[in-house]
Amino acid sequence: MTDQAPYTDTSGIAKPQQVTTSIRRERRRVRQLRRVGREHMTSWGLGALADDVELLISEMATNAVVHGKARSVGFFLSYAQGEVRIEVDDGTPGSWPQLIDQDTGRESGRGVFILDSLARSWGTSADGRRTWCTLSVHSAVP
Ligand SMILES: Nc1ncnc2c1ncn2[C@@H]1O[C@H](COP(=O)(O)OP(=O)(O)OP(=O)(O)O)[C@@H](O)[C@H]1O
Numbered sequence: 001m002t003d004q005a006p007y008t009d010t011s012g013i014a015k016p017q018q019v020t021t022s023i024r025r026e027r028r029r030v031r032q033l034r035r036v037g038r039e040h041m042t043s044w045g046l047g048a049l050a051d052d053v054e055l056l057i058s059e060m061a062t063n064a065v066v067h068g069k070a071r072s073v074g075f076f077l078s079y080a081q082g083e084v085r086i087e088v089d090d091g092t093p094g095s096w097p098q099l100i101d102q103d104t105g106r107e108s109g110r111g112v113f114i115l116d117s118l119a120r121s122w123g124t125s126a127d128g129r130r131t132w133c134t135l136s137v138h139s140a141v142p
């Protein structure tokens, strides 16, 4: 179930455009979040960022599915003040994403590297449940 706050500003003051939803913790559900991300980026006039947002959602949500232990994975996407923010809640406190050294020849450990390379900033909540990242809109939209 997707709960979307419509953009109904009439005052000239920018209000956040945001969407909150969740999926069951199953790999095949991740594509739902990718689709939510792409659709919202397009409807917010941010199609130029849709590929990056889709990739980030894919890596963050897959990590929540693979490394989390809860029944569901929470998702939040917003656009406000020139910034897109993605947040994924794996519902599992006490473990955190780790940036893996890419020189070790490992086949895994790409997700957080992509996050670190693509996002303007990223981090985790103190309890380890939520991973968030931001993208700057100014670089993609004239
Ligand atoms: N949501 C998360 N909760 C707990 N630990 C996580 C989470 N996301 C990532 N991690 C930890 O960080 C490590 C690096 O994540 P990363 O996505 O880079 O690699 P990976 O998931 O192991 O492999 P892949 O290349 O397929 O993404 C993981 O192996 C895991 O130990």
Ligand SMILES: [Mg+2]
Pocket (backbone or CB within 6 Å): 059, 062, 063, 109, 110, 111, 112
């Ligand atoms: Mg991963």
